[in-house]
Amino acid sequence: MPRKIRVLVAKPGLDGHDRGAKVIARALRDAGMEVIYTGIRQTPDQIANAAIQESVDIVGLSSLSGAHNNLFPKVVQILKDKGAEDILVFGGGIIPVDDIPGLKKAGVREIFQPGASTEDIIKYIRENVKV
Amino acid sequence: MSLAKRILDGDIRAASRLMRDIDDRIPTAMDALKELYPNTGKAYIVGITGPPGSGKSTIVDKMVDIFRKEGKSVGIVAVDPTSPFTGGAILGDRIRMQRHATDEGVFIRSLATRGNLGGLSRSTQDIVNVMDAMGKDIIIVETVGVGQDEVEIVNTAHTSIVVLVPGMGDDIQAIKAGIIEIGDLFVVNKCQRDGAEKVERDLRMVLEMGRKREDGWEPPIFKTEAILGKGIFELVYGIYRHKQVLEQGQTLERKWRERAKATFLEVLETEVMSRFIQKIEKDGGWESILDDLTKRRTDPYSLAEKIIAEELKDH
Ligand code: B12
Ligand SMILES: Nc1nc2c(ncn2[C@@H]2O[C@H](COP(=O)(O)OP(=O)(O)OP(=O)(O)O)[C@@H](O)[C@H]2O)c(=O)[nH]1
Ligand SMILES: [Mg+2]
Numbered sequence: 001m002p003r004k005i006r007v008l009v010a011k012p013g014l015d016g017h018d019r020g021a022k023v024i025a026r027a028l029r030d031a032g033m034e035v036i037y038t039g040i041r042q043t044p045d046q047i048a049n050a051a052i053q054e055s056v057d058i059v060g061l062s063s064l065s066g067a068h069n070n071l072f073p074k075v076v077q078i079l080k081d082k083g084a085e086d087i088l089v090f091g092g093g094i095i096p097v098d099d100i101p102g103l104k105k106a107g108v109r110e111i112f113q114p115g116a117s118t119e120d121i122i123k124y125i126r127e128n129v130k131v
Numbered sequence: 132m133s134l135a136k137r138i139l140d141g142d143i144r145a146a147s148r149l150m151r152d153i154d155d156r157i158p159t160a161m162d163a164l165k166e167l168y169p170n171t172g173k174a175y176i177v178g179i180t181g182p183p184g185s186g187k188s189t190i191v192d193k194m195v196d197i198f199r200k201e202g203k204s205v206g207i208v209a210v211d212p213t214s215p216f217t218g219g220a221i222l223g224d225r226i227r228m229q230r231h232a233t234d235e236g237v238f239i240r241s242l243a244t245r246g247n248l249g250g251l252s253r254s255t256q257d258i259v260n261v262m263d264a265m266g267k268d269i270i271i272v273e274t275v276g277v278g279q280d281e282v283e284i285v286n287t288a289h290t291s292i293v294v295l296v297p298g299m300g301d302d303i304q305a306i307k308a309g310i311i312e313i314g315d316l317f318v319v320n321k322c323q324r325d326g327a328e329k330v331e332r333d334l335r336m337v338l339e340m341g342r343k344r345e346d347g348w349e350p351p352i353f354k355t356e357a358i359l360g361k362g363i364f365e366l367v368y369g370i371y372r373h374k375q376v377l378e379q380g381q382t383l384e385r386k387w388r389e390r391a392k393a394t395f396l397e398v399l400e401t402e403v404m405s406r407f408i409q410k411i412e413k414d415g416g417w418e419s420i421l422d423d424l425t426k427r428r429t430d431p432y433s434l435a436e437k438i439i440a441e442e443l444k445d446h
Contacts, residue, residue, distance in 0.1 A: 003155040004218075004245070029219035034243050039226040046232040050225065053238055055147040083144060 003131040005033040006056040010047045011040045012075065015065030020093060020114075024060060027118035028125070044074035052084050057129040061091035061108075068095050073106035080107070088128060092116060135166035138264060143238070146265055150240055153261070154254045164257055167264040172387070174206070174263040174270045177370055178288030180250060180310065183276025185294045186320040188227035189357040190366070191271050195231055197367045198269050204236040206262030206270040210251050213243040220244075224273055238262060249283025250274035256287055256394055277310065285313045286393040289386060290373045292366070294318045295334065297326030311337055314350050316369045322354040322362070346380040348373065407438060 009025045011018060018040050025035045036054050038047065051059045059079075061072055068091065076089045092112035095103070100111050109128065112121055137145035152160035179187050191207060198205050209224035222241035231237040240262075242252045251274055262270050274284050284291055293314035317338075319330050331352055338350055351369055355362035377383040411417065423429045 003151075003157075004243075006151070025221055029214065029221045030217050032218040034213075034220045034222060034241075036222045036225055036241050038229050038232075042229065043233070046229060049232045050229065050239070052144060053147055053232075054225075054241060055144075055151040 005058075005125060005129055005131055006036070006054060007033050007058050007060055007125065008036045008038065008047070008051045008054060008056040009060045009062065010038045010042050010050070011062050012042050012044055012047060012071040013063060013065060013067040014041060015063055015067065016040055017064040017093075018062075020064065021060075021062040024062065024092070024118065024121060027122065031122045033125070044071055044078055047075050048078035048082060048084070051079065051087050052082060056087060057131060058088040058090065058125060061089065063091065063093040063095070066094070068093065069099055069102065072103055072108045076107035090124070092121075133163070133166060135163045135264075138163070138167065138261065139170060141265075146238075146261055147240070149261055150254075150258050153257045154242065154245075154252065156254075160257075164260065167261060171260045171263040174259075174267050175290075175374060176259060176263075176270045176272065176288045178272045178274065178284035178291040179294060180274040180277055180282075180284050180291065180313075181294030181318075181320075182296070185276070185296045186355075186357045187273050187276070187294050188224040190292075190294060190318065190320060190355065190363065191224075191273055192228045192231070193357055193360045193363040194271070194367055195228065195237060196360075197364060199231075199234065199236055203268040204266065205231075205238070206259075206265065206267035207237070207239045207273070208242060208255055208258055208262070208270065209239065209273040210242045210244060210255060210275050212275045213245050215246070218245075238265065238267065244275055250277045251283045251287065253397075255283075256397075259287060282309045282313045286390055289377060289383065290315045290370050292316045292318060292370075294320050295330055296321045297324045297330050311341060315348065315373050316366065317350055317352045318355050318362075318366060319352060320355045320357050323356050327354060346376055346382045348376050348382075407442065410438070410442065 007028050009021050011021050025037045028035045036056065038050055047059065059075065061075060063071065072091055079085060079087050088109050089107065090110040091108060095111050095113060103111060110124055134145055134149055138149060149160060149163050179191060181187055188209065195205050207228065211220055211222045211224060213220045220243035222243060225239055225241050228239055240258060242254060244252050247253045255272060259270050259272060272284060272287055291313050293310055295317065317334055319327055331354065334352055353362050353366045353369060355366060411420065424431060
């Protein structure tokens with residue numbers, strides 16, 4: 001029996017735009033994954049701890065408020081500090097293209113922008129998560 | 132160092148990884164469970180059940196505040212349903228408890244039912260055992276939102292809390308006898324809403340007609356407004372009183388024995404079944420069996436007897 005893919009979907013920072021995150025959560029559920037949704041206004045610490053306690057394969061961060069450059073790398077760093085660098089981190093939202101290289105350099109695996117298709121996101125997870 | 136030793140040493144990652152293996156039914160998880168078993172049996176286990184959206188997670192969240200103030204460490208297992216159509220799940224209980232995510236004394240694990248029907252996942256009992264071995268003082272198990280016969284929680288918890296809310300239709304009719312019988316404590320949550328008095332009255336009547344418990348425990352009813360934290364302190368002390376009553380009589384001992392039996396039977400069943408299924412698959416698979424059955428060359432009863440007899444003879 002293959003393992004079930006487990007994903008944590010979280011919104012770091014004070015950003016209250018949660019439509020995108022919920023769309024993603026539902027799409028992943030419909031693709032047969034187990035999705036833990038932590039809700040809005042999460043600190044990087046809360047997100048990383050939840051990811052570890054839930055032993056997810058991948059963390060999906062959503063940000064539309066412009067705080068991604070600060071918050072996304074923090075989640076990656078805390079996971080690393082706690083010996084959980086095998087948990088992948090990716091994300092989406094309103095993120096200028098120019099910011100993407102920096103985020104990737106900081107260990108964020110992939111960024112999906114507005115209009116991204118949920119099929120592509122599902123495909124990305126299936127191809128990148130080792131289960 | 133073995134996975135079990137690392138867990139006993141306080142390694143959180145090791146613990147959550149084992150939980151994943153248990154949930155995914157990876158055979159090696161059993162080695163760690165064997166090693167952890169002697170270190171279980173110390174935690175007090177509280178179950179919480181009730182209809183969808185009645186406030187179970189919110190109540191758990193507020194109870195954790197009180198347990199933590201008293202210096203107790205807490206494990207939480209929160210079960211949500213798997214979609215029968217897609218096999219996926221959105222596990223949303225954690226949202227209500229996420230403010231405890233940075234408290235090292237609290238460990239929260241969300242589980243999907245993965246097709247199990249009793250209100251819990253098949254893995255729940257084993258995952259509770261891992262938290263027990265991690266040294267959690269209190270373990271709270273939140274079932275899926277139920278209202279019918281999903282009463283598996285009694286085999287897991289020492290104290291079972293049943294949460295009701297006003298306006299659940301005409302009356303307690305929605306709540307079948309099973310769920311009333313398993314409750315050690317009852318909560319009428321969202322009690323500031325209209326109809327709270329009526330739910331309480333109806334519930335009291337149903338309880339008065341219910342079975343007399345041998346230890347003399349009469350299930351109390353608590354009124355709470357969980358989002359405001361109202362009535363939660365009383366509820367927690369209700370748990371402590373129930374615990375005391377259990378400990379005074381033989382009930383706690385009996386519960387442990389019943390639980391041990393339920394777990395053992397489940398493990399035995401799983402092991403025996405997987406052994407027979409392996410045998411069938413090794414002996415050429417299902418095709419000939421299903422041909423025989425559908426063409427009525429044999430019947431399921433004789434076939435099962437034959438396979439069991441063969442297996443026993445081989446040993
Ligand atoms: C709807 C909306 C709102 C709603 C939010 C409702 C809700 N609960 O979500 C309301 C009206 C409340 C709102 C309020 C505000 N908003 Co507004 N809002 C929008 C709007 C129009 C659409 C956002 C949306 O829901 N899109 C639909 C979803 C499905 O798309 P999405 O989130 O982008 O998600 C997709 C991808 O980005 C990606 N994705 C997203 N998250 C994730 C996560 C993962 C893991 C992955 C893989 C992919 C992924 O996949 C999704 C599917 O394709 C945008 C403009 C825009 N066109 O984007 C502004 C926008 C986001 N808002 C903006 C602002 C400024 C605000 C306010 C501050 C306005 C104010 N001054 O009061 C407030 C702040 C609210 C708060 N508390 O944070 C700005 C942000 C500017 C910035 N980043 O610098 C925007 C960009 C508008 C603009 N052009 O100025 N907003
Ligand atoms: N008015 C009011 N709302 C409450 C109260 N307790 C919880 N809620 C709200 O009821 C909704 C459901 O609460 P949860 O705690 O998620 O309920 P639950 O029983 O865990 O739900 P499931 O796990 O989905 O079955 C949330 O919006 C809560 O904020 C309360 O005492 N009063
Ligand atoms: Mg809940």
